[in-house]
Amino acid sequence: MCKPVTCKICGKITWxxxxxxxxxxxxxxxxxxxxxxxxxxTKD
Structure with missing residues (x-):
């Protein structure tokens, strides 16, 4: 079963x-x- 989690990069919701x-x-x-x-x- 899938559940919502917070993206560790952008802070939005993913799965x-x-x-x-x-x-x-x-x-x-x-x-x-x-x-x-x-x-x-990419990095500067």
Missing amino acids: EGCGKHIDEVKASVPADQWCDGNHST
Whole structure:
């Protein structure tokens, strides 16, 4: 079962678990609070 967790990089909500229930987790989170996983890894 999947559950919402806080992204360690951006602080928004993402998911943890088996991957079969991502849509259910995502449906419970406002779109502007969902972590899309696109984090910049470049350094100056």
